[in-house]
Amino acid sequence: MMFRHSLLATLLASAATLSAQSFQYPDFSNTSSLALLGSTVASNNALRLTNTIQQTGWAWHRTKMPVLAGFDTTFSFRVTPPPQGQGTKAEGMALVIHDDPNGLATVGGTVWGMGYGIGSNNAVGIRNSIAIEFDTYLDGFLSDTSANELTIHTRGTQGNHENEQYSIGRNTPAQNLANGQIHTLRVRYVPGTIEVFVDGATTPAISRPYSFVTGGSYLAGGAAPAPNLASGTCWLGFCATTGAGTLFETVEILTWDWTSNPLRDACYAGSLGQDLLTVAGQTGGPLRSVQVATHQPFQIGMQAPNGVLGGAGYILLLTLQPTPGAPGTQLGFGNACMPMLPLGPAVFVLADSFGWLPAWLPANPAPSSVAIPTGLVSFAIDLTLQAVILTSSNPFTLGLTNAVDLRVAVAPPPAITTVNPLSAAPGGTITLTGTGFVPGLTVTVNGTPVTTNSVTATAVQFAYPAGIPCDSVVALRNPDGNTVSRPLNPTPTVTGTLLGSGSAAGNAIFVIQGTGFATGTLVTIGGLPAPVQSVSSTTLTVRTPAGTPGVATVVLTTPGGCSAQTSYTYL
Numbered sequence: 001m002m003f004r005h006s007l008l009a010t011l012l013a014s015a016a017t018l019s020a021q022s023f024q025y026p027d028f029s030n031t032s033s034l035a036l037l038g039s040t041v042a043s044n045n046a047l048r049l050t051n052t053i054q055q056t057g058w059a060w061h062r063t064k065m066p067v068l069a070g071f072d073t074t075f076s077f078r079v080t081p082p083p084q085g086q087g088t089k090a091e092g093m094a095l096v097i098h099d100d101p102n103g104l105a106t107v108g109g110t111v112w113g114m115g116y117g118i119g120s121n122n123a124v125g126i127r128n129s130i131a132i133e134f135d136t137y138l139d140g141f142l143s144d145t146s147a148n149e150l151t152i153h154t155r156g157t158q159g160n161h162e163n164e165q166y167s168i169g170r171n172t173p174a175q176n177l178a179n180g181q182i183h184t185l186r187v188r189y190v191p192g193t194i195e196v197f198v199d200g201a202t203t204p205a206i207s208r209p210y211s212f213v214t215g216g217s218y219l220a221g222g223a224a225p226a227p228n229l230a231s232g233t234c235w236l237g238f239c240a241t242t243g244a245g246t247l248f249e250t251v252e253i254l255t256w257d258w259t260s261n262p263l264r265d266a267c268y269a270g271s272l273g274q275d276l277l278t279v280a281g282q283t284g285g286p287l288r289s290v291q292v293a294t295h296q297p298f299q300i301g302m303q304a305p306n307g308v309l310g311g312a313g314y315i316l317l318l319t320l321q322p323t324p325g326a327p328g329t330q331l332g333f334g335n336a337c338m339p340m341l342p343l344g345p346a347v348f349v350l351a352d353s354f355g356w357l358p359a360w361l362p363a364n365p366a367p368s369s370v371a372i373p374t375g376l377v378s379f380a381i382d383l384t385l386q387a388v389i390l391t392s393s394n395p396f397t398l399g400l401t402n403a404v405d406l407r408v409a410v411a412p413p414p415a416i417t418t419v420n421p422l423s424a425a426p427g428g429t430i431t432l433t434g435t436g437f438v439p440g441l442t443v444t445v446n447g448t449p450v451t452t453n454s455v456t457a458t459a460v461q462f463a464y465p466a467g468i469p470c471d472s473v474v475a476l477r478n479p480d481g482n483t484v485s486r487p488l489n490p491t492p493t494v495t496g497t498l499l500g501s502g503s504a505a506g507n508a509i510f511v512i513q514g515t516g517f518a519t520g521t522l523v524t525i526g527g528l529p530a531p532v533q534s535v536s537s538t539t540l541t542v543r544t545p546a547g548t549p550g551v552a553t554v555v556l557t558t559p560g561g562c563s564a565q566t567s568y569t570y571l
Helices: 002-009
Strands: 021-025 034-038 041-043 046-050 056-061 071-080 092-098 129-135 149-154 167-171 182-190 192-198 206-211 215-217 233-241 250-260 277-279 289-293 298-302 314-319 347-352 368-372 381-393 396-400 404-409 415-420 429-435 442-445 448-450 452-455 459-463 472-477 483-488 493-498 509-515 522-525 532-535 539-543 550-557 563-570
Touching: 046 056, 046 233, 056 250, 071 092, 129 182, 149 192, 149 206, 167 192, 167 206, 233 250, 277 381, 277 404, 298 314, 298 381, 415 483, 429 472, 429 483, 493 563, 509 550, 509 563, 522 539
Parallel strands: 289 404
Antiparallel strands: 021 250, 034 056, 041 046, 046 250, 056 233, 071 182, 071 250, 092 129, 092 233, 129 149, 149 167, 182 192, 192 206, 206 215, 277 298, 298 368, 314 347, 314 381, 381 396, 381 404, 415 429, 429 459, 442 448, 442 472, 452 459, 472 483, 493 509, 509 539, 522 550, 532 539, 550 563
16 A cells, blocks of 8 residues: 555645637737738738738738637628729638648738639648638639638648638628628637638528548538648638739738637646557547547557666556546646546556556556457447556656547448459458458458458458358458458359450450459460450450351359350351
8 A cells, every 4th residue: 555655645735727728819909929921911900911902911820729629719800892993802811720831931822812722823722721711702713602702611631722612611691791891700610510600690601510630521522631630739810812903802800819629638648748658559649539449459558658677567547537637636746637546436447567456457567568358348438548657666756647538439330342352362362442340350251260461440451262162252240240241252244245256367355244353364265265455353355366267165264263154256
């Protein structure tokens, strides 16, 4: 019990609090916290992005803000069109959330690019970005739907683009937002949904499923990728453009406030300035979250702190309900994500390499790993893991590792989309592609297990077994028992031919159509080899050998020894 007394002696009474991260610009009389680029200037306590023809302006808040866990931002603006008869309003503006490699120096396309896209200057477009765009000019070649259009654009990690094919949400508000009056836009992101509200409305003008982690869908169809936000934070700001000739408007941002949900409580970082704890080989990224499937085997890894030689003892704890700041979380060597002194009622000892406390699983001092075997976690559950670890033997000191949220979810049933090739020489590589493949899965051919060479979520490879009969079955079984099967080494079929006659001199092209073909399929015509020119699972193209006039038998034999016949006519 020496360990418990040592911890009790260092218990602190203070409680940690978790607060949102935010900023406010009630006006823009002071722009020192902004990076102003292009035509952007402070004017009459406003941030003026454009004012006359052929202008492009950008303004970025100088501090990156968290976005992955959600945010809520509102800004007021005024878009003033040219005086009547003196021009046409164009082109628009955008609120941009990005992690472009150029940081505060980021710029994008001019004119119809609105500062974030490709534009007339054929820019790269702002990478790793989401643009909430207000378009004031209808460009038909960009598939715009109005000259008063709200739309949200992204291309994931690629440079953003103003064409509406890259819109994930769009609306034309009832009110004219470019009438020289003050309007407001509110953008709210709750992980999985992005919304845009106009002029204080309680019903969003745009509400679309989208995740900054997994992406979403374009309105035009197809997957809209997510940006790659390694830190979970982004640069924020505005951009606007005008055109040539008589295409211009004045775009002003009058106020702006932003509130981010913090990515994680500080307790998730631990006290050592390094990530020692991994689950399934991951630390969980900015959100400190790792997902595995039920029944899946995985490893919980523990590294020794820098400078610790000869192994570092640790106690690995878990809880179903992390409670940063609760009594028992403030320790003399750091703030834990769960009550450790005293041990909370919902906190359990998963492993103890010291051997001081009753634990569920055995463990060796770090560096080491704890194996979670197949089937141990058979139902969906959310857990948080964190460890107390030795940082020095003399004097005896302890620290807190990083914490990881482990989400165990029921995996969807596996699905096989292709088996390639359908047959092969013994030892050849067979690749199953599909979805829902889980580490720990097993593969059988006609009920006999085969060893997998590699397993990912979408592909499984194994060596083609020797001696399997025609019309065999390959089956894939996930650790949770869900199974899927497909034919392997099928008997080929011939459904038709093209160019089915030719000169007895040979060297003509002959096309055979059907199913079950594979690379390595051999073809004879009249008992003589016909060189295969190309092959897919449904089409074989060969060159004919010389023959005698009349009908000759054509025999196809796959690498797995299965055959089909058709005929060819020599003239």
